[in-house]
Amino acid sequence: MSESAPAEGGASQELRVVVVDDQALVREGFAALLGAQNDVRVVGTAADGAEAVALCRRLAAAGEAPEVVLMDIRMPVRSGIEATAEIVASPELARTRVLVLTTFDLDEHVHAALRVGASGFLLKHATAADLVGAVRTVARGEALLDPALTRRLISHYVATHREAADARELPARLAQLTPKEVEVLSLVARGLSNREVAEQVYVTEQTVKSHVSRIFTKLDLRDRAQAVVFAYECGLVRPAGS
Amino acid sequence: MNPFQRGPGPVVGPGHPVLRVALPALLLAMSVWLVPSLLERTGDTVLSPEGLPVVAAVSVALAVGSTRWPLLGWQLVVGVVVGLDVLLLVHGLSRVPNVGIAWFYVMVVWLPLPALIAWTTRGRVLTAALSATCLVALLTIVTALGPGGARFYLQDIVAFSLMGAAPLALALVVRGFARSRDRADAAEQRTREEREARAALAERTRIAQEMHDVVAHHFSEVAVRGETAPYRLPDLPEAAVAELRAVAASAREAMGDLRRLLGVLGSPHEAIDEVPQPGLADLEDLLQRARAAGTDVTWELEAEAPVPDVIGLTVYRVVAQALSNARQHAALAPVSVHVSTSASADGGALDVDVLNAAGIDHGPGAGLGLASLRERVAALDGVLTAGPTDDGGWELRARLPLPLPAQEATRV
Numbered sequence: 001m002s003e004s005a006p007a008e009g010g011a012s013q014e015l016r017v018v019v020v021d022d023q024a025l026v027r028e029g030f031a032a033l034l035g036a037q038n039d040v041r042v043v044g045t046a047a048d049g050a051e052a053v054a055l056c057r058r059l060a061a062a063g064e065a066p067e068v069v070l071m072d073i074r075m076p077v078r079s080g081i082e083a084t085a086e087i088v089a090s091p092e093l094a095r096t097r098v099l100v101l102t103t104f105d106l107d108e109h110v111h112a113a114l115r116v117g118a119s120g121f122l123l124k125h126a127t128a129a130d131l132v133g134a135v136r137t138v139a140r141g142e143a144l145l146d147p148a149l150t151r152r153l154i155s156h157y158v159a160t161h162r163e164a165a166d167a168r169e170l171p172a173r174l175a176q177l178t179p180k181e182v183e184v185l186s187l188v189a190r191g192l193s194n195r196e197v198a199e200q201v202y203v204t205e206q207t208v209k210s211h212v213s214r215i216f217t218k219l220d221l222r223d224r225a226q227a228v229v230f231a232y233e234c235g236l237v238r239p240a241g242s
Numbered sequence: 243m244n245p246f247q248r249g250p251g252p253v254v255g256p257g258h259p260v261l262r263v264a265l266p267a268l269l270l271a272m273s274v275w276l277v278p279s280l281l282e283r284t285g286d287t288v289l290s291p292e293g294l295p296v297v298a299a300v301s302v303a304l305a306v307g308s309t310r311w312p313l314l315g316w317q318l319v320v321g322v323v324v325g326l327d328v329l330l331l332v333h334g335l336s337r338v339p340n341v342g343i344a345w346f347y348v349m350v351v352w353l354p355l356p357a358l359i360a361w362t363t364r365g366r367v368l369t370a371a372l373s374a375t376c377l378v379a380l381l382t383i384v385t386a387l388g389p390g391g392a393r394f395y396l397q398d399i400v401a402f403s404l405m406g407a408a409p410l411a412l413a414l415v416v417r418g419f420a421r422s423r424d425r426a427d428a429a430e431q432r433t434r435e436e437r438e439a440r441a442a443l444a445e446r447t448r449i450a451q452e453m454h455d456v457v458a459h460h461f462s463e464v465a466v467r468g469e470t471a472p473y474r475l476p477d478l479p480e481a482a483v484a485e486l487r488a489v490a491a492s493a494r495e496a497m498g499d500l501r502r503l504l505g506v507l508g509s510p511h512e513a514i515d516e517v518p519q520p521g522l523a524d525l526e527d528l529l530q531r532a533r534a535a536g537t538d539v540t541w542e543l544e545a546e547a548p549v550p551d552v553i554g555l556t557v558y559r560v561v562a563q564a565l566s567n568a569r570q571h572a573a574l575a576p577v578s579v580h581v582s583t584s585a586s587a588d589g590g591a592l593d594v595d596v597l598n599a600a601g602i603d604h605g606p607g608a609g610l611g612l613a614s615l616r617e618r619v620a621a622l623d624g625v626l627t628a629g630p631t632d633d634g635g636w637e638l639r640a641r642l643p644l645p646l647p648a649q650e651a652t653r654v
Contacts, residue, residue, distance in 0.1 A: 025463060029470030036473045103455075103462045104501070125465030125494050128473075 014041040015139050016064060020052040020080065021045075021072040021101065026124060030070060033128055034135065049078025053086045060092040067139045071118070072101045073109045081113050088117030088222060097223060099138045099145070111153055119223045120145030121153075142209075144224040147191025154232050174234050176218045182236070184211045188224055189231030320378050445614045449621060454504050455519050456551045458497055465493035521554035522581075525561060529579060532565050539565065541579040547590055549583065553642050556618050557581060557594055560626075563611045564596035564638045572636060575601030589646040593639070600634035615640070 017034050019042060021027040031042045043064055046052040052071065059065055069087060073080035084098045097119040102110050110121045122134045122145070137145050144150055177185065180201075187197045194212065198205040212224075221227050231237040307315055468490030472483045520528070522545055529541050549557070561579055568577045580595040612628055615638075619626040624642035631637050 023463065026466050029466050029474060032473035033470045103458055125462045125469070125490070125497060127490075128469050131469075 013039075015039055015068060015135065016041055016043045016059070016066045017135060018043060018052065018055060018059070018066040018069045019045045020047075020049070020069060020075070020083070021124075022047050022075040023072075026072070026101075030131065033131065034070075037132055040132070040135065048075045049080055049083030051077075052080075052083045053078070053090075056087055056093055056096060057090065060090075060096075065093055066096055068135050069096060069098045070101055070122075070135070071098050071113075072124075073113060074103070079109075081109060081116060084113050084118050085116035097138050097141065099134060114150075114154065114225050114229055117222050117226065119225045120150065122146075141223050143193035144188070144191050144228065150225065150228060151189075151191055154228055155238075171234055173219055174236060177215060181211055181215050181218075184208060185215050185227060185231060186236050188212060188215075189228045189237045191228070316375075320374060323378050324381065442613070442617070446617055449614075449618050450504060452519055452555060453552050453621075454500055456521075456555055458500055459519075460551070461493045461497045461500070465490045465497070468493065519551075519555050520558045521551050522549050522557055523554070525558055525581065528558065528562055528565075537565060537569060538574070538576040539579060540576070542581070544580075544582040545592060547583040547585060547592075547644055549592060549644065553592060553622060553644065556622055556624075556642065557592065557640075559618055560594050560615055560638070560640050561596060563615050564594075567611060567638070568596070568598040568601075568636070571603050572598045572601030573603075575599040575635065583644060588643075590644045592642045592644055594642075596638045597631070598635050598637075 017040055019027050019030045019034070021030070024047070027045045027047065031045055034040045035042045043059055043066055044055045046055045049071075052069065056066060056069060069084075071080045071084055075083075080100060084100065087093050087096055087098055090096075098113075098117065100110060100113040100118045100121040101124045102121055103124050113121065119138045119141070120134065122131065126134070134145055137143055174182065183201060184197055187200055192200065194205050194208045197212075198208045201208070203211075215221070216223070216227070219227075219230060221230060228237075468486040468488075471486045472478055478486075525543060526541075529539055532539050561581070564579075565577065568575065575598045577596065577598040580597075581592070583592045584590050616626050619640050619642065622642050624640055626638070626640045628636070628638040
């Protein structure tokens with residue numbers, strides 16, 4: 001959340017955002033807050049997970065697929081986790097990123113949401129500036145949202161929830177990468193932005209960008225949050241103190 | 243079991259029926275069997291055969307008394323034996339008429355007493371009693387073998403010693419078994435208590451977490467409200483915007499404190515459900531689902547006063563658990579649920595009443611359900627009662643105090 005420059009593609013292009021929360025007050029409050037930004041347009045709101053998925057599909061069909069979905073986790077009918085999984089699995093929503101909203105920070109459901117494909121998480125009671133900044137960061141995809149907290153969350157749960165099958169498969173997937181790509185991945189997984197990675201490995205930011213996108217393609221990763229989950233789960237990055 | 247009495251206890255307490263019957267019988271038999279041969283041996287003329295019933299009666303009285311107060315009986319006998327020993331040592335047997343009789347008699351009577359003490363006492367008292375018995379026995383043997391005791395024979399001493407030692411040995415062996423059994427029982431009891439304590443703690447933490455969730459939700463709402471107000475409400479004065487931001491900041495701070503408070507309870511926050519915590523508004527839905535699942539349930543929900551969410555959550559849990567209990571212990575029986583509020587000067591109360599008729603009992607459940615409900619209700623200063631009804635059914639009642647509406651208004 002360090003940068004707050006307008007989205008890639010210029011300030012003229014508005015970010016399409018969907019707000020999903022079962023509390024009307026939160027939904028409307030965030031919609032008003034985001035709608036007041038020049039570069040953001042709230043294209044819809046939903047009160048539960050099922051409604052959210054339907055809304056996103058409808059928007060995609062109309063050529064208005066949202067760039068960012070602000071998604072509450074605990075909702076009736078369908079939880080935010082299920083809705084997130086479904087959105088990221090939908091081909092027509094390939095460019096849509098989910099930013100998970102949580103009342104409580106480091107809980108298991110946030111981790112679950114990241115595992116199924118959320119791009120980041122944010123406390124519901126974040127300040128207005130943080131919320132807007134988070135939406136922009138997630139939309140841009142160049143830096144991990146709240147790297148320190150994300151890493152703490154993932155490393156906490158990876159230690160306790162490692163799934164055996166995944167653990168065997170992951171190193172094999174890692175073998176598809178060149179040594180340079182592995183290096184870049186491990187830095188990305190530590191929460192470094194493209195610019196910071198570029199400084200570390202002595203290449204231009206543009207080169208890092210293309211490395212990152214090749215890594216994501218090879219590993220079938222959606223974005224940086226997934227890269228962190230992957231790096232921890234395959235053991236490329238180890239939780240501190242273990 | 244008395245928790246203050248953790249160590250191995252006496253095998254049988256004084257006055258145990260076995261002792262009350264067996265010991266007098268044994269003593270009576272020994273008196274009747276031994277005293278005539280004793281009379282014959284000593285050639286004593288003072289105690290005629292007609293005196294035998296008297297001897298037997300005294301034996302039984304002493305024995306019965308000893309079963310009630312074994313230590314006292316034993317002290318009495320030891321005292322008499324020591325006295326007689328001293329008398330014999332000083333004067334010689336032949337010069338003290340009837341002493342032989344008394345001496346033999348006492349020997350016979352006190353033989354089973356150490357065994358009795360071994361059965362009924364423990365620890366240091368037992369050690370002291372057995373040591374003293376050995377000393378007295380030694381003194382008696384010395385006396386018997388001494389000049390005054392010429393008319394007693396080694397075989398008598400051996401016979402008496404064996405008669406005394408056998409029950410004592412038996413008592414000690416049984417005692418050893420009982421002690422190891424007690425120890426195993428105590429260990430099992432401790433394990434069970436620890437398990438229960440752990441379960442209770444886990445349950446309490448869960449309750450705290452659920453309540454935390456509800457409260458944190460409110461604070462989150464306050465924070466979001468304050469933070470988004472300037473965007474929702476156009477033309478707010480600058481001062482009002484600053485004030486609302488400050489309110490939001492305080493709410494954030496309170497949430498952080500709440501989290502730390504939960505940490506003090508010893509458990510990191512683990513997310514409980516993916517859906518929000520249920521409340522009073524979800525009660526109808528819960529009952530509908532129970533009905534759809536086959537429970538014959540009717541209900542009246544008449545909560546009129548505003549009910550705080552934490553109380554609503556508790557009511558929901560109480561009703562859910564009561565329905566589950568009814569299914570477990572009275573399957574197919576009709577269940578009626580009644581939730582109502584009543585107002586009073588001190589804020590009123592919310593009453594939950596779940597009543598079911600007798601049905602098919604599927605046996606005991608985990609047993610934690612009711613205990614957990616008590617914890618929940620007690621945490622809100624409420625009272626929970628549950629018990630069988632006259633017609634074989636079961637009734638669970640919970641009464642939760644409600645805050646005054648005015649207090650509620652100032653609190654939010």
